[in-house]
Amino acid sequence: MMRLPPFRYVAPKTAREAARVLADHGSEAMPVAGGTDLYPNMKRRQMEPKVVVGLRGVAEMTGIAANGGLRLGALATLTEVAEHRDVLARSPVVSRAAGLVSSPPLRNAGTIGGNLCVDTRCNYYNQSEFWRASIGYCMKKDGDVCLVAPGSHTCWALSSSDTAPVMIALDAEVTLVGPEGERRIPVRSLYGHDGIDYLAKKREEILTEIHVPDRSGWRATYRKLRRRGSIDFPILGVAAAVRMSGEVVEEARIVLGAVQVSPVEAADAAEFLRGKRLDGETIEMAAGIAYKPAKPLDNADLAYAWRKRMARIEVGRALRELAGLPTGDLPAVVV
């Protein structure tokens, strides 16, 4: 079987303490919450931290509370987020996205904070040490080239979070706790532009809380494209939200997941929608604008040209869903 490399496990009681341990050990330390991402990656030697900082005992990072909006402790499991009464009532799209991550057993262990920070993915990188050595290491671990885009100076591993596009579309924020203090930033500022340094936070900062603002008056949805009904990471995620004034769009957000190294806001398409009626024709035009920044490459399931096409179709379907129009999805058939 594949086995974990040796490491020292540290279990701090506060986020501040956790941040200090991370700061003390620099690049040799990594935090872990549910472990559904980190441990398999460690078994494949994609990550080899000497010190693993377990966050499970940090009480301040737990719990879900309604406070006008929602405050989600980063340690809330994806199952808790998917099933929580307040989340379902105030931000059902957050429940929906959390409930679409992986499979039930992994949602029972995996956390909302972990999903926002989930490592970027690439099928040249998410492989065993043996496989990566055989094909030649890539720049994300042990090598210096990008195997999917050999001319590139940066890594093209895909952002693979289901919840990140939704949080961005809702203008959510996160609390980051460092050794010296804490700060609060929008989720849209959490992500970088490189598949290696994919988080814009400092490496010792701990994501402790997610704050979802009150979005009454908005309609929002999340659509996930994947091969199977469970387990799979997204090969495309579309979060869309609109605030209507009568039949006219006052404000819109469209965020694409799994099409680049970070979630991509289709701001042009959102701007295009402003002040327009959400009819079929407008939606088609908005989708035609929204899918352009999608830059899928041959490093995930199914053909990348197809994935790019699907971004347009899925944005259109998401907006049709928000407009109350038929989405075009296959109707349920009971034979």
Next chain:
Amino acid sequence: MADEKLSVIGRSLVKVDAAAKVAGQTIFADDLVLPRMACAKILRSPHPHARIRAIDVSRAAAHPGVLATLVGTELPIPFGILPVSQDEHALCPDKVRFVGDGVAAVAAVDEETAEAACRRIDVDYEVLPPLMSVDEALARPDARIHEYGPHGNVHKEVSFDFGDVEEGFREADHVREDTFFFEGNTHLPMEQHAAVAACGPDGKLTLWSSTQTPHYVHRALAKVLEMSPAHIRVIACPNGGGFGGKSDPFGHEIVVCKLSMKTGRPVKITLTREEVFYCHRGRHPVKMWIKTGVKKDGTITAMHFRSALDGGGYGSYGVASLYYTGALQTVTYRIPRYKFEGVRVFTNKPPCGPKRGHGTPQPRYALECHIDKLCADLGLDPARWRRENTLPPNTITANQMRVRTIGLAACFDHVVSRSGWKEKRGKLGPGRGIGLAGSAYLTGAGLPIYWNAMPHSGVQIKVDRGGGVAIFCGSTDIGQGSDSLLAYVAAEELGIRPEDVRVVSADTDLTPVDLGSYSSRVTLMTGNAAIQAARKVRTQIFDAAARKLDVPASRLLAADRRIWDAADPSRSLSFAEAVVLAESEFGTLGAVGSYKPPKSVARWKGSGVGPSPTYSYSAAVVELSADRETGIVRVDKIWIAHDVGRALNPMLVLGQVEGSVYMGLGEALMEEQVFRKGLHKIPSMLEYKSPTTLDMPPVESILVETLDPEGPYGAKECGQGPLLPVIPAVANALYDALGIRIDEVPITPEKVLAALEGRYKSPQMPAFRWPETVVVPPLEPAVAVGEVRR
């Protein structure tokens, strides 16, 4: 069907190993822990094709905790499942042929240490050109992967003519040609292969392994280790799924034996999931060309079939796989003249071999799609065509296969009527469609893997004075229920309950030989052997009981743990009392039974692959929805009927049928056995896509019982056949839904969109000069083609 005379057979009884399975207490090979046990790891080739210039294990040997190292030159004798393809080594002595080929091994105090030591083995490779497809391998005859075979990278080529097909095409009103590609896929058993070897101080060796074929592993060990088989014991542990992937003797099994001999300790190896992808032996990628002549009414005048198999790095079962791609086209519909040409080519990929349906799902897919296209050409209903052209029972086919009972027509009738085919075909509305296919499969290969005149399955039975029964057989339970079958047969014949029977199986020291769990042979062969053994011992018990009860033995029956006078139920003895009487009279009670298939009528060279005591038949209807914008296909329901002869345990048969449907759907729509830069692109259960339970549509299964005279209580196989019609039925339903043909599997969304937009290109056969054809003379008139024999 429920038979009042039978109290065990035909009933949905619990499997004998069910309680342990659900309690998590089944002992698989990886669960074994022996005192002083060491762990082994194998260093594998990072190159698809390379010569080994030198291996230096000194740094590994010096690593703390290492007990022994091993390289290929220490085990120079080659092996392979087929006598004609002895082309594998336990570890490669001089050349590697795919990424993952074993190069060296280490035994150490634990697995981490063994793995760390493997990284300290220095191998000097001379990299050779990787040949990753049939076309590439044929284009480079100079870069030979193996030094044997007729020429270049051709492993085996065949051409047989059964009747003058050219004359048949001239007689036809319409001739159609199609080309298909079946991409191939892997077994994906839940249990990863594991093996434990223990060489005792007496020099005798025991191997526990997750294998479907302990007898063949036994032979390979004796050969490679140069030991007497008498000193080797192979025990097949319960397999956590096999599907054909554990049917070859494997290098890692030999490696742990040799390492145990070197260290004097038990040695264990458990493969990672990635290593299981490299062991492979899965479904061959096959390109196929098919040409058929038909009369206006659809009657076939001749068929010509070609197949080109991508064999991967070694022979494995490949010669048999090659013949199977041409063998069973003829056992479903009337085909008076038939020609088959086939070639298997070595490539630098994990070796292909037998996967559920072994070599027949690919041509069945091609044939059933081709038939639908012919029906479209002629304006015929494909259901009606199939029904009208189904072979009659007791037929000899053009390629001289003998068909016994055939429930195919009944299978078609069931799925057509249950699915509402007539009301639905062409009428389901946009994006929805329905498709049909039929198929056949062997119930056991007619010949063993190596030539011999001995039984294919042997059963020994021992009766205890207390009324208990122990039954011994080499057959291997891979989840299909062969241990349960042994208990059911003993219980049925002796009038006791399955829980009164102790089953001892798959242990070369303790059990008579059974050739293994492959070719759907176990129920028929082991079942018949078990009946024979049980009836022999029952005769002794009845004789003794008859004297005690003072009735003729012919009037006795065994039921409810008693021996009864059928004419006067007041006269009876308990089974245990009767046993005591019989043992007192005859001495220790026990008997053996054995089974060997009937001789094939075919005598042509190559006719060893295809004949079977009897064939199972299946038919499936698939109803699906397809999304024109995305190309995504969703199967909404499947109806499947299977001619199982007799369902010995209907619940287990239905489990096999539904499991086959699930596997077939994965092959039709998802599984991609693809390579990139010489490596398997996605060797993990997360990225190699196989359906989850959420992707499984409702399945309506219908069992058809034909009571075959060759089968135990009339039974035929059910473990492989029901997979076959699923794949073409999906393709045919997609045509009904969208009017498009994608002549390859898997059918992925991008291919659907390409076809809808006219961009889809049909597969092309590789350029290959087929060998001179062997014209097979017809059988003598007494067994002429198509004649009905009573």
